[in-house]
Amino acid sequence: MKIAVLPGDGIGTEIVAEAVKVLNALDLKFEMESALVGGAAYEAHGHPLPESTLQLAKEADAILFGAVGDWKYDKLDRPLRPEQAILGLRKNLGLFANFRPAICYEQLVGASSLKPELIAGLDILIIRELTGDIYFGQPRGRRTAVDGHFPGAEEAFDTMRYSRPEIERIAHVAFHAARKRNKKVTSVDKANVLETFQFWKDVMTEVGQQYPDVELQHMYVDNAAMQLVKAPKAFDVVVTGNMFGDILSDEASMLTGSIGMLPSASLNSSNQGLYEPSHGSAPDIAGKGVANPLATILSAAMMLRFSLNQEAAAQRIEAAVQKVLAQGLRTPDIYSEGTTKVGTAQMGDAVVKALQA
Ligand SMILES: NC(=O)c1ccc[n+]([C@@H]2O[C@H](COP(=O)([O-])OP(=O)(O)OC[C@H]3O[C@@H](n4cnc5c(N)ncnc54)[C@H](O)[C@@H]3O)[C@@H](O)[C@H]2O)c1
Ligand SMILES: CC(C)[C@H](C(=O)O)[C@@H](O)C(=O)O
Ligand SMILES: [Mg+2]
Structure with a gap:
Protein backbone atom coordinates (compact mmCIF):
# COMPACT_ATOMS: atom_id res chain seq x y z
CA MET A 1 0.00 0.00 0.00
CA LYS A 2 1.71 3.12 -1.20
CA ILE A 3 0.63 6.51 0.13
CA ALA A 4 1.86 9.76 -1.38
CA VAL A 5 2.08 12.31 1.42
CA LEU A 6 1.73 15.91 0.22
CA PRO A 7 1.61 18.30 3.21
CA GLY A 8 1.74 21.55 1.21
CA ASP A 9 1.70 24.96 2.89
CA GLY A 10 0.69 26.72 6.10
CA ILE A 11 -1.02 24.42 8.58
CA GLY A 12 -0.81 21.66 5.93
CA THR A 13 2.54 20.46 7.29
CA GLU A 14 1.33 20.57 10.92
CA ILE A 15 -1.91 18.63 10.43
CA VAL A 16 -0.49 16.05 8.01
CA ALA A 17 2.27 15.25 10.54
CA GLU A 18 -0.46 14.28 13.02
CA ALA A 19 -2.33 12.12 10.50
CA VAL A 20 0.93 10.34 9.62
CA LYS A 21 1.53 9.75 13.33
CA VAL A 22 -1.89 8.12 13.59
CA LEU A 23 -1.33 5.95 10.48
CA ASN A 24 2.03 4.82 11.86
CA ALA A 25 0.38 3.79 15.10
CA LEU A 26 -1.81 1.25 13.28
CA ASP A 27 -0.42 -2.26 12.94
CA LEU A 28 -0.45 -2.01 9.15
CA LYS A 29 2.42 -1.74 6.72
CA PHE A 30 2.39 1.35 4.51
CA GLU A 31 4.98 2.70 2.18
CA MET A 32 4.76 6.47 2.60
CA GLU A 33 6.62 8.89 0.37
CA SER A 34 6.45 12.66 0.80
CA ALA A 35 6.78 15.40 -1.81
CA LEU A 36 6.47 19.15 -2.02
CA VAL A 37 3.31 20.73 -3.39
CA GLY A 38 1.82 24.21 -3.61
CA GLY A 39 3.80 27.25 -2.50
CA ALA A 40 6.48 25.01 -0.96
CA ALA A 41 7.04 23.33 -4.35
CA TYR A 42 7.01 26.69 -6.12
CA GLU A 43 9.79 27.92 -3.82
CA ALA A 44 11.93 24.80 -4.37
CA HIS A 45 11.17 23.93 -8.01
CA GLY A 46 9.49 27.00 -9.52
CA HIS A 47 6.17 25.16 -9.98
CA PRO A 48 3.31 24.35 -7.56
CA LEU A 49 2.85 20.85 -9.02
CA PRO A 50 6.27 19.61 -10.18
CA GLU A 51 6.31 16.63 -12.56
CA SER A 52 7.94 14.46 -9.85
CA THR A 53 5.10 15.21 -7.37
CA LEU A 54 2.45 14.47 -10.00
CA GLN A 55 4.22 11.21 -10.90
CA LEU A 56 4.37 10.14 -7.25
CA ALA A 57 0.65 10.89 -6.87
CA LYS A 58 -0.21 8.91 -10.01
CA GLU A 59 1.75 5.86 -8.86
CA ALA A 60 0.39 5.82 -5.30
CA ASP A 61 -2.68 3.86 -4.17
CA ALA A 62 -3.80 6.94 -2.29
CA ILE A 63 -2.74 10.53 -1.61
CA LEU A 64 -2.81 12.22 1.77
CA PHE A 65 -2.94 15.95 1.14
CA GLY A 66 -2.70 18.87 3.59
CA ALA A 67 -3.51 22.26 2.09
CA VAL A 68 -1.95 24.76 -0.28
CA GLY A 69 -1.91 28.52 -0.56
CA ASP A 70 -0.72 31.71 1.01
CA TRP A 71 -1.67 35.31 0.43
CA LYS A 72 1.92 36.07 -0.59
CA TYR A 73 1.45 34.11 -3.84
CA ASP A 74 -1.73 35.94 -4.90
CA LYS A 75 0.17 38.18 -7.34
CA LEU A 76 1.78 35.29 -9.26
CA ASP A 77 0.53 34.36 -12.72
CA ARG A 78 -2.39 31.99 -12.20
CA PRO A 79 -0.63 28.80 -13.47
CA LEU A 80 2.06 29.30 -10.80
CA ARG A 81 -0.28 29.89 -7.86
CA PRO A 82 -0.33 27.19 -5.14
CA GLU A 83 -4.04 26.43 -5.64
CA GLN A 84 -3.24 25.19 -9.16
CA ALA A 85 -1.54 22.19 -7.53
CA ILE A 86 -4.73 20.81 -6.00
CA LEU A 87 -6.73 21.68 -9.13
CA GLY A 88 -4.05 20.00 -11.28
CA LEU A 89 -4.06 16.83 -9.15
CA ARG A 90 -7.86 16.62 -9.33
CA LYS A 91 -7.82 17.09 -13.10
CA ASN A 92 -4.82 14.87 -13.91
CA LEU A 93 -6.03 11.99 -11.75
CA GLY A 94 -9.67 12.37 -12.80
CA LEU A 95 -10.81 12.78 -9.18
CA PHE A 96 -14.37 13.75 -10.08
CA ALA A 97 -16.25 12.58 -6.98
CA ASN A 98 -15.66 14.60 -3.84
CA PHE A 99 -17.22 13.29 -0.62
CA ARG A 100 -17.50 15.82 2.19
CA PRO A 101 -19.36 14.26 5.10
CA ALA A 102 -20.64 16.72 7.70
CA ILE A 103 -21.16 14.84 10.94
CA CYS A 104 -21.82 16.59 14.22
CA TYR A 105 -20.22 14.57 16.98
CA GLU A 106 -22.33 14.49 20.11
CA GLN A 107 -19.54 16.10 22.13
CA LEU A 108 -19.33 19.10 19.76
CA VAL A 109 -22.99 20.06 19.70
CA GLY A 110 -22.10 23.11 21.81
CA ALA A 111 -19.17 24.15 19.58
CA SER A 112 -21.35 25.10 16.60
CA SER A 113 -22.75 28.58 16.23
CA LEU A 114 -26.17 26.97 15.64
CA LYS A 115 -28.69 25.91 18.28
CA PRO A 116 -27.89 22.42 19.65
CA GLU A 117 -31.28 20.94 18.70
CA LEU A 118 -30.72 21.86 15.04
CA ILE A 119 -27.49 19.90 14.72
CA ALA A 120 -27.53 17.14 17.35
CA GLY A 121 -27.25 13.84 15.47
CA LEU A 122 -26.50 15.56 12.15
CA LEU A 255 -22.80 22.58 11.43
CA THR A 256 -20.12 20.23 12.76
CA GLY A 257 -18.56 22.83 15.04
CA SER A 258 -15.57 23.85 12.91
CA ILE A 259 -14.08 23.58 9.47
CA GLY A 260 -11.28 21.76 11.26
CA MET A 261 -13.65 18.80 11.62
CA LEU A 262 -14.63 18.33 7.94
CA PRO A 263 -12.68 15.60 6.11
CA SER A 264 -12.91 14.78 2.42
CA ALA A 265 -12.24 12.09 -0.13
CA SER A 266 -11.85 12.75 -3.85
CA LEU A 267 -12.16 9.60 -5.93
CA ASN A 268 -11.69 8.66 -9.57
CA SER A 269 -13.35 5.82 -11.44
CA SER A 270 -10.75 3.28 -10.24
CA ASN A 271 -11.20 4.28 -6.58
CA GLN A 272 -7.80 5.87 -6.39
CA GLY A 273 -8.27 8.78 -4.08
CA LEU A 274 -6.92 11.99 -2.69
CA TYR A 275 -7.74 12.64 0.96
CA GLU A 276 -7.61 16.11 2.43
CA PRO A 277 -9.36 18.26 4.99
CA SER A 278 -11.95 20.53 3.36
CA HIS A 279 -10.26 23.61 4.74
CA GLY A 280 -7.25 25.51 3.45
CA SER A 281 -3.77 26.38 4.66
CA ALA A 282 -5.10 28.87 7.27
CA PRO A 283 -2.17 31.33 7.05
CA ASP A 284 -3.69 33.25 9.99
CA ILE A 285 -2.87 30.42 12.42
CA ALA A 286 -0.01 28.64 10.62
CA GLY A 287 3.11 27.93 12.67
CA LYS A 288 1.32 28.45 15.98
CA GLY A 289 0.63 24.78 16.71
CA VAL A 290 -3.09 25.41 17.25
CA ALA A 291 -4.69 24.03 14.06
CA ASN A 292 -7.23 21.26 14.48
CA PRO A 293 -5.76 18.07 12.94
CA LEU A 294 -8.99 16.03 13.24
CA ALA A 295 -10.30 16.75 9.71
CA THR A 296 -7.01 15.42 8.33
CA ILE A 297 -6.97 12.43 10.69
CA LEU A 298 -10.57 11.65 9.68
CA SER A 299 -9.53 12.04 6.01
CA ALA A 300 -6.88 9.38 6.65
CA ALA A 301 -9.67 7.13 7.97
CA MET A 302 -11.61 7.73 4.74
CA MET A 303 -8.44 6.80 2.82
CA LEU A 304 -8.22 3.47 4.66
CA ARG A 305 -11.90 2.81 3.90
CA PHE A 306 -12.18 3.90 0.25
CA SER A 307 -8.76 3.30 -1.32
CA LEU A 308 -6.88 0.85 0.91
CA ASN A 309 -9.65 -1.61 1.80
CA GLN A 310 -8.99 -1.34 5.55
CA GLU A 311 -12.46 -0.74 6.99
CA ALA A 312 -11.55 -1.99 10.48
CA ALA A 313 -8.61 0.43 10.74
CA ALA A 314 -10.83 3.29 9.49
CA GLN A 315 -13.33 2.56 12.23
CA ARG A 316 -10.56 2.36 14.84
CA ILE A 317 -9.45 5.88 13.93
CA GLU A 318 -13.00 7.24 13.98
CA ALA A 319 -13.62 5.66 17.38
CA ALA A 320 -10.33 7.11 18.69
CA VAL A 321 -11.39 10.60 17.53
CA GLN A 322 -14.72 10.24 19.34
CA LYS A 323 -12.85 9.10 22.43
CA VAL A 324 -10.56 12.15 22.60
CA LEU A 325 -13.59 14.39 22.15
CA ALA A 326 -15.35 12.51 24.97
CA GLN A 327 -12.23 13.09 27.10
CA GLY A 328 -12.91 16.80 26.61
CA LEU A 329 -9.82 17.62 24.53
CA ARG A 330 -10.33 20.56 22.18
CA THR A 331 -8.19 22.63 19.85
CA PRO A 332 -9.13 26.34 20.10
CA ASP A 333 -11.56 26.22 17.13
CA ILE A 334 -13.85 23.76 18.96
CA TYR A 335 -13.12 24.89 22.52
CA SER A 336 -15.98 25.66 24.88
CA GLU A 337 -16.09 26.28 28.59
CA GLY A 338 -15.47 23.22 30.72
CA THR A 339 -13.28 21.47 28.12
CA THR A 340 -9.48 21.24 27.92
CA LYS A 341 -7.66 23.35 25.34
CA VAL A 342 -4.87 21.47 23.51
CA GLY A 343 -2.57 22.17 20.56
CA THR A 344 -2.22 20.35 17.23
CA ALA A 345 0.43 17.85 18.35
CA GLN A 346 -1.25 17.14 21.69
CA MET A 347 -4.47 16.34 19.86
CA GLY A 348 -2.61 13.97 17.49
CA ASP A 349 -0.88 12.30 20.43
CA ALA A 350 -4.20 11.85 22.21
CA VAL A 351 -5.70 10.14 19.14
CA VAL A 352 -2.69 7.79 19.00
CA LYS A 353 -3.11 6.99 22.69
CA ALA A 354 -6.84 6.39 22.24
CA LEU A 355 -6.07 3.98 19.37
CA GLN A 356 -3.87 1.93 21.62
CA ALA A 357 -6.22 1.83 24.59
N1 LIG B 1 -7.62 22.33 -0.70
C1 LIG B 1 -6.83 23.32 -0.33
O1 LIG B 1 -5.62 23.19 -0.33
C2 LIG B 1 -7.43 24.64 0.06
C3 LIG B 1 -8.75 24.75 0.48
C4 LIG B 1 -9.27 26.01 0.83
C5 LIG B 1 -8.46 27.14 0.77
N2 LIG B 1 -7.16 26.99 0.34
C6 LIG B 1 -6.23 28.12 0.34
O2 LIG B 1 -5.88 28.38 1.71
C7 LIG B 1 -5.54 29.76 1.86
C8 LIG B 1 -6.37 30.34 3.00
O3 LIG B 1 -7.73 30.40 2.61
P1 LIG B 1 -8.94 30.83 3.58
O4 LIG B 1 -8.40 31.59 4.72
O5 LIG B 1 -9.98 31.40 2.74
O6 LIG B 1 -9.53 29.42 4.09
P2 LIG B 1 -9.00 28.44 5.22
O7 LIG B 1 -9.88 27.25 5.18
O8 LIG B 1 -7.55 28.23 5.11
O9 LIG B 1 -9.28 29.25 6.59
C9 LIG B 1 -10.56 29.81 6.90
C10 LIG B 1 -10.65 30.03 8.41
O10 LIG B 1 -10.78 28.75 9.07
C11 LIG B 1 -9.72 28.56 9.99
N3 LIG B 1 -9.26 27.16 9.88
C12 LIG B 1 -9.07 26.45 8.74
N4 LIG B 1 -8.62 25.23 9.02
C13 LIG B 1 -8.53 25.14 10.36
C14 LIG B 1 -8.12 24.11 11.26
N5 LIG B 1 -7.70 22.90 10.85
N6 LIG B 1 -8.14 24.37 12.59
C15 LIG B 1 -8.56 25.56 13.04
N7 LIG B 1 -8.96 26.57 12.25
C16 LIG B 1 -8.95 26.37 10.92
C17 LIG B 1 -8.61 29.53 9.59
O11 LIG B 1 -7.80 29.87 10.68
C18 LIG B 1 -9.42 30.69 9.02
O12 LIG B 1 -9.82 31.55 10.04
C19 LIG B 1 -5.82 30.41 0.49
O13 LIG B 1 -4.60 30.49 -0.20
C20 LIG B 1 -6.76 29.42 -0.19
O14 LIG B 1 -6.71 29.47 -1.58
C21 LIG B 1 -6.63 25.77 0.01
C1 LIG C 1 -8.07 25.97 -2.93
C2 LIG C 1 -9.26 25.80 -3.84
C3 LIG C 1 -8.79 25.58 -5.23
C4 LIG C 1 -10.20 24.68 -3.38
C5 LIG C 1 -11.44 24.66 -4.26
O1 LIG C 1 -12.02 25.71 -4.55
O2 LIG C 1 -11.84 23.57 -4.66
C6 LIG C 1 -10.67 24.71 -1.94
O3 LIG C 1 -11.47 25.79 -1.64
C7 LIG C 1 -11.38 23.41 -1.61
O4 LIG C 1 -12.53 23.47 -1.17
O5 LIG C 1 -10.77 22.34 -1.75
MG1 LIG D 1 -13.23 25.28 -0.53
Missing part, protein backbone atom coordinates in the same frame (compact mmCIF):
# COMPACT_ATOMS: atom_id res chain seq x y z
CA ASP A 123 -25.03 13.26 9.49
CA ILE A 124 -25.18 14.59 5.94
CA LEU A 125 -23.00 13.84 2.96
CA ILE A 126 -22.15 16.51 0.41
CA ILE A 127 -21.07 15.05 -2.91
CA ARG A 128 -19.37 17.72 -4.96
CA GLU A 129 -18.52 17.21 -8.64
CA LEU A 130 -14.84 18.11 -8.73
CA THR A 131 -13.42 18.20 -12.27
CA GLY A 132 -15.95 20.25 -14.24
CA ASP A 133 -18.08 23.40 -13.99
CA ILE A 134 -16.81 26.97 -14.13
CA TYR A 135 -13.60 25.80 -12.41
CA PHE A 136 -12.30 24.14 -15.56
CA GLY A 137 -14.47 25.46 -18.40
CA GLN A 138 -12.76 27.10 -21.37
CA PRO A 139 -12.50 29.74 -22.67
CA ARG A 140 -11.61 32.04 -19.82
CA GLY A 141 -9.50 35.14 -19.58
CA ARG A 142 -9.42 38.90 -20.03
CA ARG A 143 -10.52 40.87 -23.08
CA THR A 144 -12.13 44.06 -24.26
CA ALA A 145 -15.90 43.93 -24.08
CA VAL A 146 -17.66 44.15 -27.43
CA ASP A 147 -21.18 44.30 -25.95
CA GLY A 148 -22.85 44.37 -22.52
CA HIS A 149 -23.29 47.45 -20.38
CA PHE A 150 -19.82 48.85 -21.09
CA PRO A 151 -18.61 48.05 -24.64
CA GLY A 152 -14.88 48.78 -24.98
CA ALA A 153 -14.21 48.23 -21.27
CA GLU A 154 -11.71 45.70 -19.94
CA GLU A 155 -13.54 42.54 -18.77
CA ALA A 156 -12.87 39.05 -17.43
CA PHE A 157 -14.83 35.89 -18.21
CA ASP A 158 -15.06 32.20 -17.28
CA THR A 159 -17.12 29.42 -18.82
CA MET A 160 -19.60 27.31 -16.88
CA ARG A 161 -20.16 23.94 -18.53
CA TYR A 162 -21.13 20.34 -17.81
CA SER A 163 -21.40 17.46 -20.25
CA ARG A 164 -24.02 14.69 -19.95
CA PRO A 165 -21.49 11.96 -18.96
CA GLU A 166 -20.01 14.21 -16.28
CA ILE A 167 -23.44 14.73 -14.71
CA GLU A 168 -24.46 11.10 -15.15
CA ARG A 169 -21.42 9.69 -13.36
CA ILE A 170 -21.70 11.99 -10.34
CA ALA A 171 -25.45 11.28 -10.22
CA HIS A 172 -24.76 7.53 -10.02
CA VAL A 173 -22.23 8.15 -7.22
CA ALA A 174 -24.85 10.13 -5.28
CA PHE A 175 -27.67 7.61 -5.74
CA HIS A 176 -25.40 4.71 -4.78
CA ALA A 177 -24.28 6.58 -1.66
CA ALA A 178 -27.90 7.39 -0.73
CA ARG A 179 -28.86 3.71 -1.05
CA LYS A 180 -26.42 2.95 1.77
CA ARG A 181 -27.82 5.79 3.89
CA ASN A 182 -31.29 7.32 4.24
CA LYS A 183 -32.23 7.01 0.56
CA LYS A 184 -32.65 10.69 -0.20
CA VAL A 185 -30.71 12.80 -2.70
CA THR A 186 -31.02 16.58 -2.88
CA SER A 187 -29.62 17.87 -6.15
CA VAL A 188 -28.65 21.51 -5.81
CA ASP A 189 -28.76 23.69 -8.93
CA LYS A 190 -29.54 27.14 -10.29
CA ALA A 191 -31.79 25.90 -13.10
CA ASN A 192 -33.99 28.97 -12.82
CA VAL A 193 -31.18 31.11 -14.28
CA LEU A 194 -28.37 28.97 -15.73
CA GLU A 195 -28.71 26.63 -18.73
CA THR A 196 -25.83 24.50 -17.41
CA PHE A 197 -27.88 23.78 -14.30
CA GLN A 198 -31.18 23.21 -16.15
CA PHE A 199 -29.26 20.49 -18.00
CA TRP A 200 -27.83 19.25 -14.66
CA LYS A 201 -31.36 19.02 -13.25
CA ASP A 202 -32.74 17.23 -16.34
CA VAL A 203 -29.94 14.63 -16.31
CA MET A 204 -30.27 14.12 -12.52
CA THR A 205 -33.99 13.45 -13.02
CA GLU A 206 -33.28 10.95 -15.81
CA VAL A 207 -30.66 9.06 -13.79
CA GLY A 208 -32.94 9.18 -10.74
CA GLN A 209 -35.47 7.05 -12.61
CA GLN A 210 -33.01 4.16 -12.35
CA TYR A 211 -33.18 4.44 -8.54
CA PRO A 212 -36.89 4.29 -7.69
CA ASP A 213 -36.00 3.39 -4.09
CA VAL A 214 -34.21 6.73 -3.61
CA GLU A 215 -36.13 9.99 -3.22
CA LEU A 216 -34.82 12.77 -5.45
CA GLN A 217 -35.42 16.36 -4.46
CA HIS A 218 -34.26 19.39 -6.49
CA MET A 219 -33.35 22.62 -4.73
CA TYR A 220 -32.00 25.96 -5.91
CA VAL A 221 -28.64 26.78 -4.43
CA ASP A 222 -29.75 29.97 -2.69
CA ASN A 223 -32.53 28.09 -0.92
CA ALA A 224 -30.11 25.22 -0.13
CA ALA A 225 -27.75 27.68 1.56
CA MET A 226 -30.65 28.85 3.68
CA GLN A 227 -32.09 25.38 4.43
CA LEU A 228 -28.64 24.14 5.51
CA VAL A 229 -28.74 26.44 8.50
CA LYS A 230 -32.52 26.34 8.99
CA ALA A 231 -33.09 22.57 9.03
CA PRO A 232 -29.85 20.75 8.18
CA LYS A 233 -31.10 17.37 9.36
CA ALA A 234 -33.68 17.35 6.54
CA PHE A 235 -30.78 16.56 4.15
CA ASP A 236 -29.22 13.15 3.57
CA VAL A 237 -27.04 13.21 0.42
CA VAL A 238 -26.54 16.58 -1.28
CA VAL A 239 -25.15 16.41 -4.81
CA THR A 240 -24.04 19.51 -6.64
CA GLY A 241 -21.55 21.06 -9.03
CA ASN A 242 -17.99 22.10 -8.32
CA MET A 243 -18.59 25.74 -7.41
CA PHE A 244 -21.79 25.36 -5.37
CA GLY A 245 -20.24 22.34 -3.61
CA ASP A 246 -17.20 24.38 -2.62
CA ILE A 247 -19.36 27.01 -0.99
CA LEU A 248 -22.00 24.76 0.59
CA SER A 249 -19.38 22.42 2.11
CA ASP A 250 -17.68 25.30 3.93
CA GLU A 251 -21.11 26.34 5.17
CA ALA A 252 -21.88 22.77 6.28
CA SER A 253 -18.60 22.61 8.17
CA MET A 254 -19.98 25.03 10.73
